[in-house]
Amino acid sequence: xxxxxxxxxxxxxxxxxxxxxxxxxxxxxxxxxxxxxxxxxxxxxxxxxxxxxxxxxxxxxxxxxxxxxxxxxxxxxxxxxxxxxxxxxxxxxxxxxxxxxxxxxxxxxxxxxxxxxxxxxxxxxxxxxxxxxxxxxxxxxxxxxxxxxxxxxxxxxxxxxxxxxxxxxxxxxxxxxxxxxxxxxxxxxxxxxxxxxxxxxxxxxxxxxxxxxxxxxxxxxxxxxxxxxxxxxxxxxxxxxxxxxxxxxxxxxxxxxxxxxxxxx
Amino acid sequence: xxxxxxxxxxxxxxxxxxxxxxxxxxxxxxxxxxxxxxxxxxxxxxxxxxxxxxxxxxxxxxxxxxxxxxxxxxxxxxxxxxxxxxxxxxxxxxxxxxxxxxxxxxxxxxxxxxxxxxxxxxxxxxxxxxxxxxxxxxxxxxxxxxxxxxxxxxxxxxxxxxxxxxxxxxxxxxxxxxxxxxxxxxxxxxxxxxxxxxxxxxxxxxxxxxxxxxxxxxxxxxxxxxxxxxxxxxxxxxxxxxxxxxxxxxxxxxxxxxxxxxxxxxxxxxxxxxxxxxxxxxxxxxxxxxxxxxxxxxxxxxxxxxxxxxxxxxxxxxxxxxxxxxxxxxxxxxxxxxxxxxxxxxxxxxxxxxxxxxxxxxxxxxxxxxxxxxxxxxxxxxxxxxxxxxxxxxxxxxxxxxxxxxxxxxxxxx
Numbered sequence: 247x248x249x250x251x252x253x254x255x256x257x258x259x260x261x262x263x264x265x266x267x268x269x270x271x272x273x274x275x276x277x278x279x280x281x282x283x284x285x286x287x288x289x290x291x292x293x294x295x296x297x298x299x300x301x302x303x304x305x306x307x308x309x310x311x312x313x314x315x316x317x318x319x320x321x322x323x324x325x326x327x328x329x330x331x332x333x334x335x336x337x338x339x340x341x342x343x344x345x346x347x348x349x350x351x352x353x354x355x356x357x358x359x360x361x362x363x364x365x366x367x368x369x370x371x372x373x374x375x376x377x378x379x380x381x382x383x384x385x386x387x388x389x390x391x392x393x394x395x396x397x398x399x400x401x402x403x404x405x406x407x408x409x410x411x412x413x414x415x416x417x418x419x420x421x422x423x424x425x426x427x428x429x430x431x432x433x434x435x436x437x438x439x440x441x442x443x444x445x446x447x448x449x450x451x452x453x454x455x456x457x458x459x460x461x462x463x464x465x466x467x468x469x470x471x472x473x474x475x476x477x478x479x480x481x482x483x484x485x486x487x488x489x490x491x492x493x494x495x496x497x498x499x500x501x502x503x504x505x506x507x508x509x510x511x
Numbered sequence: 512x513x514x515x516x517x518x519x520x521x522x523x524x525x526x527x528x529x530x531x532x533x534x535x536x537x538x539x540x541x542x543x544x545x546x547x548x549x550x551x552x553x554x555x556x557x558x559x560x561x562x563x564x565x566x567x568x569x570x571x572x573x574x575x576x577x578x579x580x581x582x583x584x585x586x587x588x589x590x591x592x593x594x595x596x597x598x599x600x601x602x603x604x605x606x607x608x609x610x611x612x613x614x615x616x617x618x619x620x621x622x623x624x625x626x627x628x629x630x631x632x633x634x635x636x637x638x639x640x641x642x643x644x645x646x647x648x649x650x651x652x653x654x655x656x657x658x659x660x661x662x663x664x665x666x667x668x669x670x671x672x673x674x675x676x677x678x679x680x681x682x683x684x685x686x687x688x689x690x691x692x693x694x695x696x697x698x699x700x701x702x703x704x705x706x707x708x709x710x711x712x713x714x715x716x717x718x719x720x721x722x723x724x725x726x727x728x729x730x731x732x733x734x735x736x737x738x739x740x741x742x743x744x745x746x747x748x749x750x751x752x753x754x755x756x757x758x759x760x761x762x763x764x765x766x767x768x769x770x771x772x773x774x775x776x777x778x779x780x781x782x783x784x785x786x787x788x789x790x791x792x793x794x795x796x797x798x799x800x801x802x803x804x805x806x807x808x809x810x811x812x813x814x815x816x817x818x819x820x821x822x823x824x825x826x827x828x829x830x831x832x833x834x835x836x837x838x839x840x841x842x843x844x845x846x847x848x849x850x851x852x853x854x855x856x857x858x859x860x861x862x863x864x865x866x867x868x869x870x871x872x873x874x875x876x877x878x879x880x881x882x883x884x885x886x887x888x889x890x891x892x893x894x895x896x897x898x899x900x901x902x903x904x905x906x907x908x909x910x911x912x913x914x915x916x917x918x919x920x921x922x923x924x925x
Contacts, residue, residue, distance in 0.1 A: 335922070336919050356842045359840050359841060368838050368839070370835075372831075374834075378526075391841050391842075
């Protein structure tokens with residue numbers, strides 16, 4: 247399933263323990279699985295003129311293959327910045343980030359584009375489908391950039407759309423689809439390259455509760471099928487769908503909110 | 512991602528904004544069509560002037576009365592003074608004095624009204640001698656030309672140009688008919704050959720619409736006036752083009768002597784060669800072509816700036832699309848390529864349509880304005896290349912702006 251190379255086995259998980267000073271028990275199966283994400287002391291400082299704003303102030307975190315992790319935090323907590331770094335859309339100011347064993351902390355923009363294309367599938371709050379293309383053309387877009395041939399692209403796009411339950415809507419344009427359907431097209435687009443990681447940024451933020459449940463159900467299915475999912479949200483109910491929940495506040499991973507979630511449940 | 516895929520993506524971008532792309536293409540289209548037409552017009556005019564040089568002959572000199580040079584400030588009267596006479600012409604025709612001069616034709620001309628039966632026609636009446644036919648390089652298709660006897664006897668005979676003949680005697684054979692020139696009845700003895708349509712050039716009058724009469728008849732019976740021996744010009748034919756300079760000097764020397772003028776700058780006549788007249792006309796045409804071509808080039812430049820403007824708007828408007836494409840794995844190079852392809856498609860489409868419009872214009876416009884337009888295939892190909900180059904060069908900046916957008920900024924924007 248995953249193309250993970252697992253090149254970072256030497257690192258111990260749960261570095262956050264030391265930084266937050268909070269004790270939480272190690273998780274995961276007895277046999278250490280391959281790691282998809284390995285963040286170590288990552289900081290991100292934005293500079294606007296002479297003012298420097300630290301959006302991340304030393305984040306360490308590991309996510310294993312097949313995990314379903316939610317990162318929850320209020321606006322301004324640094325969760326968007328963390329999502330950008332996890333998605334290789336931005337690079338950390340300091341610290342290292344290994345994605346499927348590959349150090350991507352200081353890659354060039356072009357190399358990062360290739361990494362994004364091969365390893366990451368994005369699901370955005372705004373769906374971000376191209377209005378001029380049909381559903382299947384939207385889904386095949388990442389395969390086009392991967393250099394996959396035309397007929398194979400179409401075949402795989404159709405299969406991905408069938409998987410999200412939109413086999414009958416492949417020739418529709420985004421404007422002809424409901425919000426929930428559009429987000430499912432986006433999920434199909436994230437799936438189509440068989441990425442190591444599916445990164446969902448507030449995937450239910452623009453959906454009504456029925457469609458939101460629909461999309462979360464779909465994510466759960468993907469998790470059952472062994473996909474690695476990272477969900478970024480501010481909504482604790484949405485986060486509760488994940489197997490593991492990490493809180494973020496003021497640029498730090500603050501807590502393992504599993505116990506809080508148990509209360510919610 | 513292959514070039515073909517990039518091209519498809521770019522084409523899709525152009526197609527999804529039809530109106531905007533259409534208007535941008537229009538800018539290039541007009542520029543290219545204007546360049547092709549103005550250059551074609553200029554080339555056509557030059558070709559026409561060139562053919563006139565050969566038809567007039569390069570071995571002709573024209574002596575006009577008065578002087579066009581005004582070095583001393585006052586002298587003038589070029590073409591209007593009556594300082595040239597038939598005696599001057601006779602002297603120039605002398606083989607002993609001017610061996611390089613082959614033929615001399617003194618001419619007087621005036622615009623007169625002709626009537627024949629119920630037909631009326633105004634045209635130029637030229638009084639000359641039999642040598643007019645040779646110096647002008649013309650021939651007679653019907654009847655005969657005026658002869659020396661006609662000149663000596665002040666005969667009331669006339670030779671018509673083909674257009675003039677058709678206007679006055681539409682159906683009947685003009686030879687032998689009578690035409691009234693300024694009220695004087697003249698017998699038509701011949702019709703000139705048809706020279707063809709260099710009708711609209713400023714350098715010569717329509718060679719098919721004129722009446723040739725004996726110079727003596729013109730002076731005595733038609734034009735009248737006080738100086739009946741004066742002529743409006745003397746056309747000199749040199750033995751060959753090579754002998755033109757020698758003929759010029761002989762004529763100049765002889766006329767200065769005859770008029771008793773000692774300093775050349777005081778000459779009361781002007782000698783011009785047909786070649787010099789036409790080269791002046793050619794240079795006027797060339798100047799006009801450069802001027803019009805310059806205006807057309809500026810419109811092309813404006814069209815190019817239009818492409819750049821639209822591409823910049825496009826980049827700003829599609830910032831989310833760019834961000835998404837980058838998130839999905841498009842490298843900066845691929846984004847740059849996509850926008851460059853879009854810009855070149857706009858440029859090339861404009862160029863192709865402009866070339867088409869130019870060619871269509873070159874076919875139909877001469878019927879309206881009467882000037883020939885020459886379309887040269889290499890110039891058209893060059894115009895297409897220029898259009899493509901404009902698309903690419905004005906697309907480079909917007910494309911690299913798109914390429915260097917940070918994906919997070921692009922995704923974040925609304």
